[in-house]
Amino acid sequence: MSSSFLSDVEAFYDLAVKDLALPEGVGEKIKVANATYTTRFGVRLRDRMFTFTGWRSAHSNHQSPAKGGIRYAPNCTVEEVEALAALMTYKCALVGVPYGGSKGALCLDPSDWT
Amino acid sequence: MIRQRFLNTANNVPAPDVGTSERTMMWIADEYKRLRPEDINALGCVTGKPLGGGGIEGRVEATGRGVQYAIHAFFDTPELVDPIFGDARLSGKCVAIQGFGNVGAHAALFLSKEDGCKITSIIERDVVLTNPNGINVDDLIAHRDAIGSIANFAGAKCQEPTPNALLADCDILIPAAVEGVITADIARKTPAKLIVEAANGPCTFEAAKILDDRQIQVIPDLYANAGGVIVSYFEWVKNLGHMPFGLLERRYHEKGHRVLTSTIERTVGASLQWNEDASYLSGPTELDMVRSGLEEIMRRTLMRIITEQSARGGDIRSAAYRLAINQVADAYRAIGL
Numbered sequence: 001m002s003s004s005f006l007s008d009v010e011a012f013y014d015l016a017v018k019d020l021a022l023p024e025g026v027g028e029k030i031k032v033a034n035a036t037y038t039t040r041f042g043v044r045l046r047d048r049m050f051t052f053t054g055w056r057s058a059h060s061n062h063q064s065p066a067k068g069g070i071r072y073a074p075n076c077t078v079e080e081v082e083a084l085a086a087l088m089t090y091k092c093a094l095v096g097v098p099y100g101g102s103k104g105a106l107c108l109d110p111s112d113w114t
Numbered sequence: 115m116i117r118q119r120f121l122n123t124a125n126n127v128p129a130p131d132v133g134t135s136e137r138t139m140m141w142i143a144d145e146y147k148r149l150r151p152e153d154i155n156a157l158g159c160v161t162g163k164p165l166g167g168g169g170i171e172g173r174v175e176a177t178g179r180g181v182q183y184a185i186h187a188f189f190d191t192p193e194l195v196d197p198i199f200g201d202a203r204l205s206g207k208c209v210a211i212q213g214f215g216n217v218g219a220h221a222a223l224f225l226s227k228e229d230g231c232k233i234t235s236i237i238e239r240d241v242v243l244t245n246p247n248g249i250n251v252d253d254l255i256a257h258r259d260a261i262g263s264i265a266n267f268a269g270a271k272c273q274e275p276t277p278n279a280l281l282a283d284c285d286i287l288i289p290a291a292v293e294g295v296i297t298a299d300i301a302r303k304t305p306a307k308l309i310v311e312a313a314n315g316p317c318t319f320e321a322a323k324i325l326d327d328r329q330i331q332v333i334p335d336l337y338a339n340a341g342g343v344i345v346s347y348f349e350w351v352k353n354l355g356h357m358p359f360g361l362l363e364r365r366y367h368e369k370g371h372r373v374l375t376s377t378i379e380r381t382v383g384a385s386l387q388w389n390e391d392a393s394y395l396s397g398p399t400e401l402d403m404v405r406s407g408l409e410e411i412m413r414r415t416l417m418r419i420i421t422e423q424s425a426r427g428g429d430i431r432s433a434a435y436r437l438a439i440n441q442v443a444d445a446y447r448a449i450g451l
Contacts, residue, residue: 005293008319016435019426022443026451030442037120056120056128062445065124067161067343069131070138080293087314088343091336093441094434095415097347102126110133 006083013086030089033059033082045113054106059085066100067092076105121146123158123354129346130162132215132292136174140167158353161346170349170359172404178220179405180341181288181312182229183412184333188308190413191420194430198307198331199285205230210284210306212237213291214254214264217312217339221288223251235282236264242279243270281305289316296321304330311335326429334431336438337415344411348404359404364397371395 010031017027036057042049055078058066068088081103089101120126121142130139139162146159153159157168165171172179185204189195195202209231211218218236225231232248241264243249249270257267266272280287280300287306289295293315296304301321309325310333311317317325317332325332352359372395379385388395398406423433 004318005315008294008315011319012322012431012435013439016428016432017439019428019432020436020439020443022439026443026446027439029446030439056126058120058126060442061125062442065122065127067127067346068129069342070128070134070142071131072133072138083293084314087336089442090435090438091340092343093438094336094419095340095344095411096441097340097343097411099127099343099347102128103131104128 006079006086009083009086013090030060031086033057033085034061036078036082036085038078052106052108054104055081056102056104057081057085058100058102060089060100062089063092063098063100066102067097068102068104070104070106072106072108072110074107074109076107081105121159122150123153123155123350127158127346127350128160129342130216136162136164136167136169139163143167155354158350161349162342163349168349168353170345170352170404171399171401172408173345173349174216175220175224176345176404176408177217177312177339177342178222178224180344180408180412181217181221181290181310181338182224183341183409184338184416185225185286185310186229186409187413187416188331188333191416193420193424194331197329206232207285208232208234208283209286209288210235210237210280210282211288211290211312212280212295212316213289213313214238214258215290217342218288218290219251219255219258221290221312222249223255226251231286234284235279236270237275237279237282238264239275241265242273242275242282243267244273244282245270278303286310289313292316294318296325298324301325301328301330306330308333311338314339322429322431332429332431334434337412337419337430337434340415341408341412344408345404348407359400360398360402364399367397368395371397 013031036055039054042051068085084103085101088103092099139160142160143163147156150156162173163169189202189204209225211222214236222233226233234246236243253269254267258264281303284306286308288310290312296317298320301324308331314335375386419433422437
């Protein structure tokens with residue numbers, strides 16, 4: 001479901017961009033995420049080591065800083081994070097907030113660790 | 115991420131989302147300050163902080179408040195509201211909300227208490243609440259805070275959730291949980307006339323096409339739930355400015371308003387009859403300014419979307435995407451790319 005979230009956001013994008021007369025290649029550049037950082041880190045808890053995986057995607061840096069939430073959820077994926085980061089770019093641009101778009105996620109269920 | 119220069123006040127600024135809160139943001143700010151003690155703007159490395167930690171009034175309610183302002187703007191636009199509702203009155207409309215987290219709970223509270231909507235269904239992972247006369251959201255929040263769940267709430271019928279729970283009878287459906295919940299099947303069957311995407315990506319691409327064919331209006335995520343990042347922007351500017359909004363001018367405006375009213379009273383020889391709006395005599399508080407700025411952006415943006423939609427057609431979402439894409443393209447154009 002998560003990977004189709006990214007393809008859905010891209011489909012919404014494609015539907016809209018075809019009605020705009022952008023210079024060749026610009027539409028493709030705006031669509032893709034600039035950079036996605038993966039982190040895997042270990043934490044010693046309850047007498048053993050646990051490894052956690054997370055991502056931070058900066059979809060666009062056409063304005064600084066890139067802005068977006070960090071979610072903690074057990075089932076998140078890198079595609080979901082990139083879809084949400086893209087939405088942040090479009091959201092900020094639409095409402096005129098001078099930010100690029102970003103999003104992060106950490107794969108864990110917060111209720112397991114509190 | 116701080117050490118990789120992937121998280122800082124200038125380059126990349128996080129905020130709360132599903133599963134994170136004010137406290138999570140404060141942990142990040144605290145760690146950032148420890149690693150970068152020389153950064154005078156360290157507090158701006160993250161938004162959605164608690165008030166005592168450099169946050170801003172109105173940030174917790176911001177996304178739900180923005181959803182309410184988006185709905186107000188929609189109902190004040192006859193070309194949008196007339197084709198789907200016989201009357202353009204928000205009061206009395208039946209609302210179903212999926213998700214009773216920060217966004218869903220605030221939207222439910224504001225729509226029921228301030229706008230006279232009836233919250234007839236609340237759909238959560240573990241329970242579905244229904245009450246055709248409208249759920250008392252204040253009572254439900256108190257119940258949730260007491261027992262940690264909205265299950266077993268006495269003010270509504272409580273049922274096990276089913277795949278068809280989203281098909282609850284309503285005028286307005288507000289998905290405020292996660293992506294992908296409005297599937298093609300839900301889109302074909304929903305009785306709602308208006309869907310407000312308080313969550314990110316609740317309607318699939320396929321579902322959005324079906325809703326458009328059925329002439330069910332969708333207020334799309336990139337507009338409907340922008341309140342969070344808008345108020346985050348205010349918070350970040352407050353952090354960089356190192357001063358709360360309204361501090362310099364509040365008393366000045368208040369004195370001006372009082373001079374004006376006393377001059378009018380002396381001139382006409384009678385005292386002015388004030389109603390509850392007398393609060394406007396005082397200058398704005400930070401919360402007043404945050405809400406005012408948020409409302410301004412939400413209303414202005416819907417007007418721009420409608421203008422774009424009438425120029426090039428498509429649904430509200432496509433028009434919003436075109437405005438957004440053009441804005442980014444303009445930034446590239448400005449630097450000659």
